[in-house]
Amino acid sequence: MTSAVEFLNVSRHFGAVAAVDGVDLTIAEGSFFAMLGPSGSGKTTCLRLISGFEKPSGGEIRIFGAEVGRVPPHLRNVNTVFQDYALFPHMSVLDNVAYGLMVKGVGRRERLRRAEEMLALVKLEGYGARKPAQLSGGQRQRVALARALVNEPRVLLLDEPLGALDLKLREAMQDELKALQQRLGITFVFVTHDQHEALSMADTVAVFNQGKIAQVGRPTDVYARPRTRFVADFVGSSNVLEPAMTKALGGPEAWASLRPEAVRLVPWNKSDLRGSVTALRYLGSAMRVTVILPFGTLSVLVPAGMPMPQMGDSVGLILASNGLHVMEEA
Amino acid sequence: MTAFLPVRGPGDRLTRLFWQRPALLLGLMLAPPLLWLGLVYLGSLAALLVQSFYAIDEFSGLVVPEFTLKTYAELFRAQNLDILMRTLLMSASVTLGCAVLAFPIAWYAARHARGAWKAAFYLGVMLPLWSSYLVKVYAWKLILAKEGIIGWAAGATGTTPILEAVLAVPGIGGNSLSTSYIGTWMVFVYVWLPYMILPMQAALERVPASMLEASADLGATRGQTFRNVVLPLAMPGVIAGSIFTFSLTMGDYIIPQIIGTSARFIGQAVYQLQGTAGNLPLAAAFAVVPILVMLVYLALARRAGAFDAL
Amino acid sequence: MRFDRPSFGLKLAAIGGLAFLHLPILLIFLYAFTTEERTYAFPPPGLTTQWFAVAWNRADIWPPLYLSLRVAAISTALAMVLGTLVAGAMAQARFFGREQISLLIILPIALPGVITGMSLRSAFAIMEIPFSTWTIVLGHATFCIVIVYNNAVARLRRLSGAITEASADLGANAFQTFRHVLLPNLGSALLAGGMLAFALSFDEVIVTTFTAGQQSTLPIWMLNELVRPRQRPVTNVVAMVVFVVTFVPILLAYYLTRGGADTAGGGK
Numbered sequence: 001m002t003s004a005v006e007f008l009n010v011s012r013h014f015g016a017v018a019a020v021d022g023v024d025l026t027i028a029e030g031s032f033f034a035m036l037g038p039s040g041s042g043k044t045t046c047l048r049l050i051s052g053f054e055k056p057s058g059g060e061i062r063i064f065g066a067e068v069g070r071v072p073p074h075l076r077n078v079n080t081v082f083q084d085y086a087l088f089p090h091m092s093v094l095d096n097v098a099y100g101l102m103v104k105g106v107g108r109r110e111r112l113r114r115a116e117e118m119l120a121l122v123k124l125e126g127y128g129a130r131k132p133a134q135l136s137g138g139q140r141q142r143v144a145l146a147r148a149l150v151n152e153p154r155v156l157l158l159d160e161p162l163g164a165l166d167l168k169l170r171e172a173m174q175d176e177l178k179a180l181q182q183r184l185g186i187t188f189v190f191v192t193h194d195q196h197e198a199l200s201m202a203d204t205v206a207v208f209n210q211g212k213i214a215q216v217g218r219p220t221d222v223y224a225r226p227r228t229r230f231v232a233d234f235v236g237s238s239n240v241l242e243p244a245m246t247k248a249l250g251g252p253e254a255w256a257s258l259r260p261e262a263v264r265l266v267p268w269n270k271s272d273l274r275g276s277v278t279a280l281r282y283l284g285s286a287m288r289v290t291v292i293l294p295f296g297t298l299s300v301l302v303p304a305g306m307p308m309p310q311m312g313d314s315v316g317l318i319l320a321s322n323g324l325h326v327m328e329e330a
Numbered sequence: 331m332t333a334f335l336p337v338r339g340p341g342d343r344l345t346r347l348f349w350q351r352p353a354l355l356l357g358l359m360l361a362p363p364l365l366w367l368g369l370v371y372l373g374s375l376a377a378l379l380v381q382s383f384y385a386i387d388e389f390s391g392l393v394v395p396e397f398t399l400k401t402y403a404e405l406f407r408a409q410n411l412d413i414l415m416r417t418l419l420m421s422a423s424v425t426l427g428c429a430v431l432a433f434p435i436a437w438y439a440a441r442h443a444r445g446a447w448k449a450a451f452y453l454g455v456m457l458p459l460w461s462s463y464l465v466k467v468y469a470w471k472l473i474l475a476k477e478g479i480i481g482w483a484a485g486a487t488g489t490t491p492i493l494e495a496v497l498a499v500p501g502i503g504g505n506s507l508s509t510s511y512i513g514t515w516m517v518f519v520y521v522w523l524p525y526m527i528l529p530m531q532a533a534l535e536r537v538p539a540s541m542l543e544a545s546a547d548l549g550a551t552r553g554q555t556f557r558n559v560v561l562p563l564a565m566p567g568v569i570a571g572s573i574f575t576f577s578l579t580m581g582d583y584i585i586p587q588i589i590g591t592s593a594r595f596i597g598q599a600v601y602q603l604q605g606t607a608g609n610l611p612l613a614a615a616f617a618v619v620p621i622l623v624m625l626v627y628l629a630l631a632r633r634a635g636a637f638d639a640l
Numbered sequence: 641m642r643f644d645r646p647s648f649g650l651k652l653a654a655i656g657g658l659a660f661l662h663l664p665i666l667l668i669f670l671y672a673f674t675t676e677e678r679t680y681a682f683p684p685p686g687l688t689t690q691w692f693a694v695a696w697n698r699a700d701i702w703p704p705l706y707l708s709l710r711v712a713a714i715s716t717a718l719a720m721v722l723g724t725l726v727a728g729a730m731a732q733a734r735f736f737g738r739e740q741i742s743l744l745i746i747l748p749i750a751l752p753g754v755i756t757g758m759s760l761r762s763a764f765a766i767m768e769i770p771f772s773t774w775t776i777v778l779g780h781a782t783f784c785i786v787i788v789y790n791n792a793v794a795r796l797r798r799l800s801g802a803i804t805e806a807s808a809d810l811g812a813n814a815f816q817t818f819r820h821v822l823l824p825n826l827g828s829a830l831l832a833g834g835m836l837a838f839a840l841s842f843d844e845v846i847v848t849t850f851t852a853g854q855q856s857t858l859p860i861w862m863l864n865e866l867v868r869p870r871q872r873p874v875t876n877v878v879a880m881v882v883f884v885v886t887f888v889p890i891l892l893a894y895y896l897t898r899g900g901a902d903t904a905g906g907g908k
Binding site for chain 2 (some may be wrong): 722
């Protein structure tokens with residue numbers, strides 16, 4: 001399979017700051033690729049390097065095997081859904097969607113027909129005559145999506161497209177985006193700082209930290225086998241164990257991560273591993289229990305419906321057999 | 331479908347060039363306005379400066395294009411110093427008058443006017459600001475003339491003696507309001523008032539209401555709150571406005587020509603020297619004075635944080 | 641003690657202040673109808689409309705009016721091009737010298753008009769340029785640039801910068817983006833700036849007296865009438881015309897830019 005986008009040792013410096021620092025990246029055609037990281041980690045700059053709004057200070061970028069160094073944004077067959085949607089305020093919704101076709105010289109009748117089709121695809125039939133200001137946040141998001149997709153891009157870039165929506169709408173849009181991507185077969189590149197969003201939607205996740213990629217892999221891999229402490233910390237809410245603690249829990253003397261759900265609480269006399277409960281945090285579907293042990297503290301997730309410990313209780317702990325993951329890098 | 335779209339023509343090629351060299355586009359956009367302002371405006375200012383270092387030949391009356399400080403020395407003659415002092419005093423008192431008159435309007439517009447009233451206040455200040463300068467000056471000629479509306483009003487209300495007493499004040503009085511310093515001052519205040527109201531209103535709008543309440547809660551009287559809280563916060567706006575009122579008064583030559591005494595101000599001196607008197611160097615030297623005053627004034631204003639209120 | 645309710649005195653002072661700003665202008669209108677020709681007697685002894693006809697037939701009014709209109713039109717056109725260019729450049733990038741450029745644009749109206757006028761006069765004298773329509777235009781366009789610039793820059797600031805990127809992203813080249821996205825969004829602000837520039841130029845007298853030589857614009861004609869009055873009510877009729885020619889564009893400019901923090905004319 002060809003790769004849709006390739007980064008070969010790409011850097012982007014702003015003055016003395018390296019926003020993107022020697023990134024190598026391959027995005028497979030037809031995949032749903034998430035760039036995950038905190039703000040300032042370089043993920044958005046990478047997206048803008050693909051669309052052409054930033055130029056690399058070093059390295060090479062290829063789209064479908066072709067080097068993009070001399071191709072300005074408007075000639076790249078790549079479209080973007082912008083963070084604040086960037087809809088044209090003076091145009092109707094239909095004209096917004098038809099814009100890409102208009103500037104490419106598609107006739108009026110044809111482009112309006114295709115724009116209507118696109119609006120139907122994003123479930124906005126009948127909204128064509130409105131102005132963007134008359135739409136809700138979720139509707140604007142769909143218009144932005146339709147406006148990009150009508151151009152039949154080979155790669156669709158999404159810059160935190162769900163960031164401005166409330167939780168319920170965001171979850172619904174996540175499902176819709178995923179379904180849309182599978183139906184159209186277009187490569188989606190998605191930037192987010194929300195690990196749940198990245199894990200639930202993407203086929204591949206790249207975790208960014210300080211301009212570099214800390215880890216790339218399938219969501220399950222990144223979640224269960226973080227390569228570095230940063231990834232373990234940022235993706236989910238793992239226990240990050242110092243080498244001494246890993247050893248005390250029966251592993252090698254190295255940094256490791258331990259998922260809260262890989263630890264089970266039992267009555268204190270049922271395990272050799274004992275500690276006392278120092279904090280409880282109710283999460284709805286589960287309780288996060290913090291247990292202090294002789295060599296450190298651990299977070300444990302107790303699903304709702306299980307017997308709940310009280311503050312100060314002495315408890316025993318049992319680790320799942322493959323729960324301890326030794327990291328490659330500190 | 332390919333990864334790239336084809337280049338369709340010169341528009342696309344130019345766009346690519348601009349994308350590859352953003353400085354080129356920036357340069358192309360900046361070049362015409364900068365050339366204009368650089369050549370026409372800065373060039374003229376330079377010409378003014380050059381001219382002020384020339385002098386006029388006393389016998390032939392022609393400008394001698396040789397560097398000399400003689401012309402600047404002439405500024406220090408008693409009659410010319412009088413002109414400078416008179417202008418600065420008038421500028422200062424006009425600024426003060428504008429600040430006092432502007433305050434209630436700016437305060438009301440900033441803190442009490444809402445909705446339609448707010449728009450009305452805005453337009454009410456903006457329209458006189460923009461409407462014809464000459465028409466406004468002319469209107470005051472009608473008002474201040476001996477037989478004009480003020481004289482009539484004074485007669486109708488029996489306050490003519492008060493008006494006469496005011497006009498009898500030595501130094502600032504005169505035959506009628508339209509031939510006295512008081513009249514000149516009134517027209518200056520009127521014409522430049524909007525320039526004081528707008529920045530003052532902008533500064534007052536930034537005073538949070540909670541701050542006034544806090545002062546009141548702490549037991550301050552209305553007067554104390556005004557002195558210790560409102561005035562310091564309004565000050566950047568007053569200074570910003572005063573830049574306009576001061577500078578505009580200093581450079582004006584039409585108002586004192588039409589309303590006032592025969593004593594001259596800087597603007598008039600410049601105008602007459604370059605025109606009928608044909609002494610361009612001295613006119614230029616006179617014009618340099620407001621520039622220097624304003625440079626000092628702007629430096630002081632910048633230190634007082636007035637530019638945030640502009 | 642509360643600050644949320646204006647005292648009667650404050651209200652009176654505020655509204656009185658506004659009235660003070662407007663009443664003198666109304667007087668001009670009144671005096672255009674007076675039957676008294678030689679003095680400014682108040683109240684006017686009688687009212688007549690004859691001065692409009694007299695003004696219409698005065699041959700010395702028309703050439704200054706044409707000159708003023710021509711100068712204002714040319715200066716506005718120049719200022720719109722130059723002001724828009726510099727606003728566009730300032731909006732698109734941070735670059736070395738930005739601060740200096742914005743100071744340079746504002747300087748012509750920040751310094752007293754007599755300085756601009758005298759500077760141009762000095763330059764014309766040194767370079768031996770004879771007075772013409774174009775010497776007037778040179779001055780007017782210079783101080784009109786900032787008016788257009790202020791309006792354009794305020795609108796650009798309010799526009800989401802991403803819409804030009806969105807346009808390029810969708811396949812539009814720079815010229816298509818300008819035509820289909822930038823111009824429609826900037827249009828009303830530019831129009832407002834243009835109208836204000838026109839009003840400012842049409843009415844300008846201080847700089848003009850230095851750059852006009854023997855030519856007479858309408859404000860210069862009025863100034864001469866003020867210094868040496870002939871038929872006083874005719875001057876009032878002309879003043880009314882000047883007022884209306886500047887007032888209408890100002891009002892239109894206000895409505896074109898209403899609803900934003902960038903309302904026109906904040907910094908004349």
